[in-house]
Amino acid sequence: MDTARISVIFDLDGTLVDSEPNYYEATLRTLSAYGVTREDFGWEDHTRFIGIGTRESLELLAERYGVDAPLDELLSATNRHYLELARASTPVFPEMRKLVERLYADGVPMAVASGSSRAAIEAVLAGTGLDAYLTTLVSAEEVPRGKPEPDVFLEAARLLGAVPENCVVLEDAPPGAAAARAAGMRCLALPYVPGTADEPAFATADRLFRGGQAEFTAQAALAVLEALSSGSAVSATSPSAVEWSADARPARSRDAS
Numbered sequence: 001m002d003t004a005r006i007s008v009i010f011d012l013d014g015t016l017v018d019s020e021p022n023y024y025e026a027t028l029r030t031l032s033a034y035g036v037t038r039e040d041f042g043w044e045d046h047t048r049f050i051g052i053g054t055r056e057s058l059e060l061l062a063e064r065y066g067v068d069a070p071l072d073e074l075l076s077a078t079n080r081h082y083l084e085l086a087r088a089s090t091p092v093f094p095e096m097r098k099l100v101e102r103l104y105a106d107g108v109p110m111a112v113a114s115g116s117s118r119a120a121i122e123a124v125l126a127g128t129g130l131d132a133y134l135t136t137l138v139s140a141e142e143v144p145r146g147k148p149e150p151d152v153f154l155e156a157a158r159l160l161g162a163v164p165e166n167c168v169v170l171e172d173a174p175p176g177a178a179a180a181r182a183a184g185m186r187c188l189a190l191p192y193v194p195g196t197a198d199e200p201a202f203a204t205a206d207r208l209f210r211g212g213q214a215e216f217t218a219q220a221a222l223a224v225l226e227a228l229s230s231g232s233a234v235s236a237t238s239p240s241a242v243e244w245s246a247d248a249r250p251a252r253s254r255d256a257s
Contacts, residue, residue, distance in 0.1 A: 005229045007162040008103055009153055009185070010134070012114035014050060014172035014192035016100070017124055018091045018213075023054075026082035027061070030074055034067045041065070047193050051173020053115030053146035054078060079117050086120060092128045098218035104133040108225075111136035111156040113169075115146050136160055148175040148201070150183035157183070168228060170221070172212070174201035186228055190216045 013019040024046040031041055041061070049057040058074045061067070067074070103110055110133065114121050118139040125131040136159050143151035157167050169180035172192040178201040180187040189205035190212045191197045197210040207224045209215045 005166055006225060007109040007111070007157065007160045007167045008225065009111045009113050009156045009160075009167055009169045010096075010100075011051075011169070011171045011173070011176050012112050012116060012121055012124065015170055015176075015190070016092060016096050016112070016130065017128060018093060019086065019124060020046070020050060020192060022082055022085040022090060025085055026078050027057070029081040030058070030077045031061065031065060031067065033077070034065070034069065036065050036067070050192055051115070051147060051171075051175035053140040054117065055140070056115075056146055079120060082116075082120055083123055086123050087127055090124050090127055092130065093213050093216075095213070095216055095218045095221075097130070099221050100130060100133050102218060102222060103225075109136075109160045109162060110134055111138065111160055113138045113152040113156040115140040115152070117141055147173075148178035148182065150179050153179055153183040153185060157185075168206075168225060171205075174199040177201040177205055188221060188224060 010016050013023065024043060027046065028036070028038060028041055049060070055071065055075055058078060059071055062069065062071065062074060100110070112121060112125070112134050116139060118137065118141060121137050121139055122131070125134055136156065138152045138156045138159065140146040140152055143155050145151045153167070153169060154164065157164050160167075164184040167183075167185040169176070169183075169185050169187045171177045171180055171187060171189055174196060177187050177189050181201070181204045187205045188207045188209070189202045190209040191202065192212060194210065194212050196202070197208065202208050206228065209220075
């Protein structure tokens with residue numbers, strides 16, 4: 001596969017790994033110390049915060065539930081609970097693992113840019129073995145603004161030595177897709193919550209896997225990345241089709257299969 005022109009930046013939670021259940025439980029453990037119950041803060045409530053950084057989410061939740069505690073204290077507790085859960089079990093989406101391994105084999109520069117803390121990112125990557133392939137990391141803690149602002153993606157591009165227009169972001173949440181667009185990058189979107197597929201932020205994605213991980217395949221993503229690298233037009237929603245523009249030809253794949 002010829003992807004010499006691009007770098008790939010992955011969101012972590014909900015994109016590479018199915019960590020959202022752990023984040024929900026960690027957040028609930030923190031809030032429960034202030035009287036918030038599972039009935040008050042259920043899974044559906046949590047899904048509204050997917051794609052927003054932990055600090056920003058806790059700030060909104062503290063206001064919503066009248067939690068009178070320093071934000072840093074809430075953040076520290078949530079990160080502690082999350083790390084306990086993440087180290088015990090964080091599954092990698094199988095097709096994402098295939099994609100990362102293939103891109104690594106082809107020498108494509110890659111990074112992770114996440115709203116999670118650096119400690120959480122490192123723990124998840126180490127626990128899943130993805131740290132062998134993904135070593136350039138950016139946490140929302142390390143930039144002035146979290147998603148939907150573009151800061152984490154722009155910092156990832158800087159660390160990779162790539163220009164934004166040659167970067168492709170993989171994202172599962174509307175704030176992340178909006179951040180990718182604000183950074184001037186291309187985006188492959190696979191909604192963690194399929195019901196959000198019609199969110200305006202996803203409308204600007206270069207390729208939308210409407211069914212999320214159930215529809216996503218490494219092969220389809222590789223085809224899109226190759227098309228973007230060669231300057232070809234990409235079908236925004238077709239599961240497998242790549243539409244080649246009249247003045248662009250598909251690059252020859254290094255994989256004869």
